[in-house]
Amino acid sequence: MNGTTSTSQIRPISSCRCGAYEPNPIEVLMHQMLHNGSEYSILMAKRTFRRGQHLYRPGANGKHVYSINRGTFKTYRIGDDGRERILGFHSEGMLLGLDSLAGRQTHCGAIALDTTVICQIPITAIMAAADKSKQLRQRLFEQFDDEIDRLGTRLSLRTLPAPQRFAHFILSIAGNSASVTMPMTNKEISNYLNLVPETVSRLLAKFQQRDWLTIEGREIQILDRAALLTQSAVADAPSEHPKFVGSVVCECSPGP
Numbered sequence: 001m002n003g004t005t006s007t008s009q010i011r012p013i014s015s016c017r018c019g020a021y022e023p024n025p026i027e028v029l030m031h032q033m034l035h036n037g038s039e040y041s042i043l044m045a046k047r048t049f050r051r052g053q054h055l056y057r058p059g060a061n062g063k064h065v066y067s068i069n070r071g072t073f074k075t076y077r078i079g080d081d082g083r084e085r086i087l088g089f090h091s092e093g094m095l096l097g098l099d100s101l102a103g104r105q106t107h108c109g110a111i112a113l114d115t116t117v118i119c120q121i122p123i124t125a126i127m128a129a130a131d132k133s134k135q136l137r138q139r140l141f142e143q144f145d146d147e148i149d150r151l152g153t154r155l156s157l158r159t160l161p162a163p164q165r166f167a168h169f170i171l172s173i174a175g176n177s178a179s180v181t182m183p184m185t186n187k188e189i190s191n192y193l194n195l196v197p198e199t200v201s202r203l204l205a206k207f208q209q210r211d212w213l214t215i216e217g218r219e220i221q222i223l224d225r226a227a228l229l230t231q232s233a234v235a236d237a238p239s240e241h242p243k244f245v246g247s248v249v250c251e252c253s254p255g256p
Helices: 025-035 098-102 123-132 134-157 162-174 186-193 197-209 225-232
Strands: 004-007 045-049 054-056 064-070 073-078 084-090 109-112 116-122 179-181 213-216 219-222
Touching: 025 064, 025 116, 025 123, 025 134, 064 098, 064 123, 084 134, 084 186, 098 123, 098 134, 116 123, 123 134, 134 162, 162 179, 162 186, 162 197, 162 219, 162 225, 186 197, 197 213
Parallel strands: none
Antiparallel strands: 004 045, 045 116, 054 109, 064 116, 073 084, 073 109, 179 219, 213 219
């Protein structure tokens, strides 16, 4: 595994989008148990990764769960045709490597999209702590439920027309913020949405022409959220807490 290692400390990290960074609840509980004199040894390390570095690869024998403190990762799987299939984008406050808790090999890989910092939590420590803490067990169930929910959202997106798919994506990564700075490229966005990069470029240009958003370098400013909601066909859906937290970078220049 690549990356630099140092002792992990929980401290607020400002989000690149807005508001204060909130550590993942699993990480918080593990630190609390550590500092409250747990009966077992917990060694949680902080690691730093650069764009393009793997956190783990498909088929790895995972020994840790990873809490993202800063930056963005993409998870992917290699299809039968040998091509990369992007499964999701994961940023501050989210966990990676949950499938390792079942004692199985990782079903996907995770690659840093920008400078990232993670806290790695040993699976053995999580399992030992879960035996003693009902609260930790509940939090783990919630994390798995969130993963199932994200998978359902991804699958439902692929049934929508391209404009609806893309509008929903923009809103999901922006959350309640009026702007988002994005580390994924147009090619990566199109891969995730099952589109071609030219379609993503055309939709960016179209949404700009309609004054729904503007692009300044790598930052997207949302000008008309109501119009994007209508386009995404989720205007009447019940509001929920944004699943995506943090920053993302994209080659946001529309095509000619």
